[in-house]
Amino acid sequence: MSALISVDNLRKNYGAVTALCGISFDVEVSELTAIIGPSGCGKSTLLRCLNGLELFDGGSVRIGEITLDRNNGLSPRDFNARLRQLREEAGMVFQSFNLFPHLTALENATLAPMVVKKIDRKAAEPKARELLKKVGLGDRMDYYPSQLSGGQQQRAAIARALAMEPKVMLYDEPTSALDPSLVGEVLSIMRKLDDEGMTQIVVTHEMRFAREVADKILVLSDGELIESDSPDVIFTSPRDERTRNFLRSFL
Numbered sequence: 001m002s003a004l005i006s007v008d009n010l011r012k013n014y015g016a017v018t019a020l021c022g023i024s025f026d027v028e029v030s031e032l033t034a035i036i037g038p039s040g041c042g043k044s045t046l047l048r049c050l051n052g053l054e055l056f057d058g059g060s061v062r063i064g065e066i067t068l069d070r071n072n073g074l075s076p077r078d079f080n081a082r083l084r085q086l087r088e089e090a091g092m093v094f095q096s097f098n099l100f101p102h103l104t105a106l107e108n109a110t111l112a113p114m115v116v117k118k119i120d121r122k123a124a125e126p127k128a129r130e131l132l133k134k135v136g137l138g139d140r141m142d143y144y145p146s147q148l149s150g151g152q153q154q155r156a157a158i159a160r161a162l163a164m165e166p167k168v169m170l171y172d173e174p175t176s177a178l179d180p181s182l183v184g185e186v187l188s189i190m191r192k193l194d195d196e197g198m199t200q201i202v203v204t205h206e207m208r209f210a211r212e213v214a215d216k217i218l219v220l221s222d223g224e225l226i227e228s229d230s231p232d233v234i235f236t237s238p239r240d241e242r243t244r245n246f247l248r249s250f251l
């Protein structure tokens with residue numbers, strides 16, 4: 001069976017800065033992939049290219065049956081349609097939650113399927129309630145983001161992303177903005193989704209989580225994928241000296 005996600009020779013520049021210089025990897029269905037590496041190495045750029053939030057300069061990204069290829073000869077209109085399709089395949093969770101501040105948790109999780117997928121409220125709302133219960137917010141559905149803790153906001157953001165029924169969930173440092181006491185409640189949602197077979201890609205500095213839960217670890221350095229292996233190999237016998245130096249900074 002072919003991989004759920006294929007990234008092939010992905011390149012991205014910001015002016016003279018090379019953010020990604022030819023990244024290739026696959027993700028199998030149900031896998032949890034952790035992306036690690038020092039600040040500025042291209043982790044966020046990679047996630048953003050994966051779901052079409054950022055245009056890239058070369059290579060291709062495929063999620064399921066949707067392929068975005070820089071040199072595909074599509075008209076601008078067809079290219080934008082493809083971009084939207086890709087975006088629907090991937091749910092994105094940001095470091096800073098990015099909930100709509102003027103909407104309750106329930107409205108946050110109800111709105112996108114209504115707007116993007118044209119699902120009516122009668123169907124979207126029960127689904128949103130179910131997902132909020134699943135992330136432990138059954139008693140907070142009518143709260144606004146400002147009335148929720150950081151951990152609760154991030155769990156609401158996860159429910160909102162899940163409401164779109166994505167093929168993969170992408171997380172960009174989902175616990176980095178949280179008080180240490182709230183990190184665990186967000187990691188445990190990702191563990192639960194992993195147990196249920198959700199495919200997930202997580203940029204994280206939570207090394208213990210990565211080691212315990214990830215199927216595969218990708219190590220980035222200066223826009224390059226320097227190593228990709230099982231947590232056992234990455235944490236006990238990494239091949240690349242840059243990986244060793246990076247991991248040493250966590251000891």
Ligand SMILES: Nc1ncnc2c1ncn2[C@@H]1O[C@H](COP(=O)(O)OP(=O)(O)O)[C@@H](O)[C@H]1O
Pocket residue numbers: 014017018019037038039040041042043044045046
């Ligand atoms: N919008 C942007 N404009 C210009 N340079 C950017 C932009 N976004 C990121 N970069 C640069 O691209 C590189 C990778 O950044 P990023 O993907 O945010 O790294 P990370 O998430 O690993 O910290 C860095 O050198 C960063 O300064």
Ligand SMILES: [Mg+2]
Pocket residue numbers: 043044045172
């Ligand atoms: Mg980043």
